[in-house]
Amino acid sequence: MPNIRSLVWETLRFKPPVPTQYSRARKDFRLSSHDASFEIKKGELLCGYLPLVMRDPVIFNDPDTFQPDRFVGEKGTELLKYLYWSNGPETGDPTATNKQCMGKDYVTLSASMLVAYLLRRYDSISGDFTTITALDVAK
Numbered sequence: 001m002p003n004i005r006s007l008v009w010e011t012l013r014f015k016p017p018v019p020t021q022y023s024r025a026r027k028d029f030r031l032s033s034h035d036a037s038f039e040i041k042k043g044e045l046l047c048g049y050l051p052l053v054m055r056d057p058v059i060f061n062d063p064d065t066f067q068p069d070r071f072v073g074e075k076g077t078e079l080l081k082y083l084y085w086s087n088g089p090e091t092g093d094p095t096a097t098n099k100q101c102m103g104k105d106y107v108t109l110s111a112s113m114l115v116a117y118l119l120r121r122y123d124s125i126s127g128d129f130t131t132i133t134a135l136d137v138a139k
Protein backbone atom coordinates (compact mmCIF):
# COMPACT_ATOMS: atom_id res chain seq x y z
CA MET A 1 0.00 0.00 0.00
CA PRO A 2 2.82 2.60 0.56
CA ASN A 3 3.57 2.51 -3.18
CA ILE A 4 -0.05 3.02 -4.12
CA ARG A 5 -0.53 5.87 -1.65
CA SER A 6 2.62 7.46 -3.05
CA LEU A 7 1.25 7.12 -6.59
CA VAL A 8 -1.96 8.91 -5.52
CA TRP A 9 0.01 11.71 -3.82
CA GLU A 10 2.26 12.04 -6.86
CA THR A 11 -0.84 12.35 -9.08
CA LEU A 12 -2.16 15.14 -6.84
CA ARG A 13 1.25 16.85 -6.97
CA PHE A 14 1.62 16.46 -10.72
CA LYS A 15 -1.86 17.73 -11.62
CA PRO A 16 -3.48 19.43 -8.61
CA PRO A 17 -7.25 19.07 -9.25
CA VAL A 18 -7.95 22.54 -7.76
CA PRO A 19 -5.17 24.65 -9.30
CA THR A 20 -5.91 28.07 -7.79
CA GLN A 21 -6.71 28.78 -4.17
CA TYR A 22 -7.67 32.11 -2.65
CA SER A 23 -7.74 33.48 0.85
CA ARG A 24 -7.79 36.82 2.62
CA ALA A 25 -5.10 37.72 5.18
CA ARG A 26 -6.46 37.70 8.76
CA LYS A 27 -3.55 39.81 10.01
CA ASP A 28 -0.41 41.59 8.80
CA PHE A 29 2.42 39.14 8.17
CA ARG A 30 5.53 38.50 6.12
CA LEU A 31 5.25 35.90 3.37
CA SER A 32 8.62 34.41 2.47
CA SER A 33 9.74 31.96 -0.19
CA HIS A 34 13.24 30.65 -1.04
CA ASP A 35 14.26 33.87 -2.76
CA ALA A 36 11.69 36.57 -2.00
CA SER A 37 9.76 38.12 0.86
CA PHE A 38 6.56 40.20 0.87
CA GLU A 39 4.78 42.33 3.49
CA ILE A 40 1.13 41.25 3.50
CA LYS A 41 -1.50 43.55 5.05
CA LYS A 42 -4.62 42.34 6.86
CA GLY A 43 -7.52 42.00 4.40
CA GLU A 44 -5.40 41.56 1.28
CA LEU A 45 -6.47 38.83 -1.12
CA LEU A 46 -3.90 36.10 -1.75
CA CYS A 47 -3.92 33.59 -4.58
CA GLY A 48 -1.88 30.39 -4.59
CA TYR A 49 -1.21 28.70 -7.92
CA LEU A 50 -0.54 25.06 -7.06
CA PRO A 51 0.73 23.75 -10.43
CA LEU A 52 3.67 26.13 -10.02
CA VAL A 53 4.28 25.44 -6.34
CA MET A 54 4.07 21.68 -6.80
CA ARG A 55 6.85 21.84 -9.42
CA ASP A 56 9.29 23.71 -7.20
CA PRO A 57 12.72 22.24 -8.08
CA VAL A 58 14.16 23.28 -4.71
CA ILE A 59 11.72 20.91 -2.99
CA PHE A 60 10.88 18.25 -5.57
CA ASN A 61 13.71 16.51 -7.37
CA ASP A 62 13.11 16.45 -11.17
CA PRO A 63 9.65 18.01 -10.61
CA ASP A 64 8.39 17.67 -14.21
CA THR A 65 8.76 13.90 -14.10
CA PHE A 66 5.97 11.75 -12.69
CA GLN A 67 7.68 9.55 -10.08
CA PRO A 68 5.13 7.15 -8.58
CA ASP A 69 7.41 6.26 -5.66
CA ARG A 70 8.35 9.86 -4.80
CA PHE A 71 6.54 9.77 -1.44
CA VAL A 72 7.74 6.32 -0.29
CA GLY A 73 10.05 5.88 2.72
CA GLU A 74 11.45 8.35 5.22
CA LYS A 75 12.45 10.97 2.63
CA GLY A 76 9.09 10.61 0.88
CA THR A 77 7.20 11.06 4.15
CA GLU A 78 9.26 14.19 4.85
CA LEU A 79 8.16 15.60 1.47
CA LEU A 80 4.48 15.34 2.43
CA LYS A 81 4.70 18.58 4.38
CA TYR A 82 5.30 20.31 1.02
CA LEU A 83 2.45 18.54 -0.78
CA TYR A 84 -0.41 21.05 -1.16
CA TRP A 85 -3.53 20.01 -3.01
CA SER A 86 -6.28 20.73 -0.50
CA ASN A 87 -5.59 24.30 0.63
CA GLY A 88 -3.07 23.12 3.20
CA PRO A 89 -0.22 20.62 3.52
CA GLU A 90 -0.87 16.88 3.36
CA THR A 91 0.46 16.66 6.92
CA GLY A 92 -2.12 19.20 8.20
CA ASP A 93 -5.62 18.53 9.48
CA PRO A 94 -8.80 20.50 8.80
CA THR A 95 -9.94 22.30 11.95
CA ALA A 96 -12.20 25.23 12.83
CA THR A 97 -9.27 27.59 12.24
CA ASN A 98 -7.61 25.68 9.37
CA LYS A 99 -9.92 25.84 6.36
CA GLN A 100 -8.57 22.78 4.60
CA CYS A 101 -10.47 20.18 2.56
CA MET A 102 -12.51 18.17 5.05
CA GLY A 103 -12.50 15.18 2.73
CA LYS A 104 -8.69 15.24 2.51
CA ASP A 105 -7.93 11.85 4.10
CA TYR A 106 -10.97 10.24 2.54
CA VAL A 107 -9.83 11.43 -0.92
CA THR A 108 -6.39 9.80 -0.70
CA LEU A 109 -7.68 6.64 0.97
CA SER A 110 -10.53 6.04 -1.50
CA ALA A 111 -8.28 6.84 -4.49
CA SER A 112 -5.67 4.37 -3.17
CA MET A 113 -8.31 1.68 -2.78
CA LEU A 114 -9.57 2.31 -6.32
CA VAL A 115 -6.05 2.05 -7.79
CA ALA A 116 -5.36 -1.12 -5.78
CA TYR A 117 -8.62 -2.61 -7.02
CA LEU A 118 -7.75 -1.82 -10.65
CA LEU A 119 -4.21 -3.19 -10.33
CA ARG A 120 -5.52 -6.49 -8.97
CA ARG A 121 -6.85 -7.19 -12.47
CA TYR A 122 -3.34 -7.46 -13.90
CA ASP A 123 -0.32 -9.65 -13.26
CA SER A 124 1.97 -7.11 -14.90
CA ILE A 125 1.76 -3.67 -16.40
CA SER A 126 4.24 -1.34 -18.01
CA GLY A 127 4.24 2.34 -18.75
CA ASP A 128 5.71 5.75 -18.26
CA PHE A 129 4.09 8.92 -17.00
CA THR A 130 1.97 9.35 -20.14
CA THR A 131 0.74 5.81 -20.93
CA ILE A 132 0.09 2.58 -19.12
CA THR A 133 -0.20 -0.78 -20.83
CA ALA A 134 -1.56 -4.01 -19.38
CA LEU A 135 0.75 -6.86 -20.34
CA ASP A 136 -0.88 -9.76 -18.53
CA VAL A 137 -4.47 -9.82 -17.40
CA ALA A 138 -4.85 -11.72 -14.13
CA LYS A 139 -6.39 -15.16 -14.56
Ligand code: HEM
Pocket residue numbers: 016017018021022085086087098099100101102103104106107
Ligand atom coordinates in the same frame (compact mmCIF):
# COMPACT_ATOMS: atom_id res chain seq x y z
C1 HEM B 1 -9.55 15.29 -5.37
C2 HEM B 1 -10.64 15.66 -4.69
C3 HEM B 1 -10.73 16.91 -3.87
C4 HEM B 1 -10.00 18.06 -3.94
C5 HEM B 1 -8.85 18.41 -4.90
C6 HEM B 1 -10.50 18.95 -2.92
C7 HEM B 1 -9.99 20.21 -2.66
C8 HEM B 1 -10.52 21.10 -1.75
C9 HEM B 1 -10.07 22.45 -1.54
C10 HEM B 1 -8.92 23.11 -2.30
C11 HEM B 1 -10.82 23.00 -0.58
C12 HEM B 1 -10.71 24.42 0.00
C13 HEM B 1 -11.64 25.32 -0.79
C14 HEM B 1 -11.55 26.75 -0.32
O1 HEM B 1 -10.47 27.34 -0.31
O2 HEM B 1 -12.59 27.30 0.03
C15 HEM B 1 -11.77 22.01 -0.17
C16 HEM B 1 -12.73 22.20 0.80
C17 HEM B 1 -13.61 21.24 1.21
N1 HEM B 1 -13.68 19.93 0.78
FE1 HEM B 1 -12.53 19.10 -0.68
N2 HEM B 1 -11.51 18.32 -2.24
C18 HEM B 1 -11.69 17.08 -2.78
C19 HEM B 1 -12.60 16.13 -2.39
C20 HEM B 1 -13.47 16.27 -1.32
C21 HEM B 1 -14.35 15.22 -0.83
C22 HEM B 1 -14.45 13.81 -1.44
C23 HEM B 1 -15.04 15.74 0.19
C24 HEM B 1 -16.09 15.13 1.06
C25 HEM B 1 -16.24 13.82 1.23
C26 HEM B 1 -14.59 17.11 0.37
C27 HEM B 1 -15.07 17.98 1.32
C28 HEM B 1 -14.69 19.29 1.46
C29 HEM B 1 -15.32 20.24 2.37
C30 HEM B 1 -16.49 19.96 3.29
C31 HEM B 1 -14.64 21.45 2.21
C32 HEM B 1 -14.93 22.79 2.91
C33 HEM B 1 -14.07 22.93 4.12
C34 HEM B 1 -14.36 24.27 4.78
O3 HEM B 1 -14.91 25.18 4.17
O4 HEM B 1 -14.01 24.40 5.96
N3 HEM B 1 -13.62 17.38 -0.56
N4 HEM B 1 -11.56 20.86 -0.89
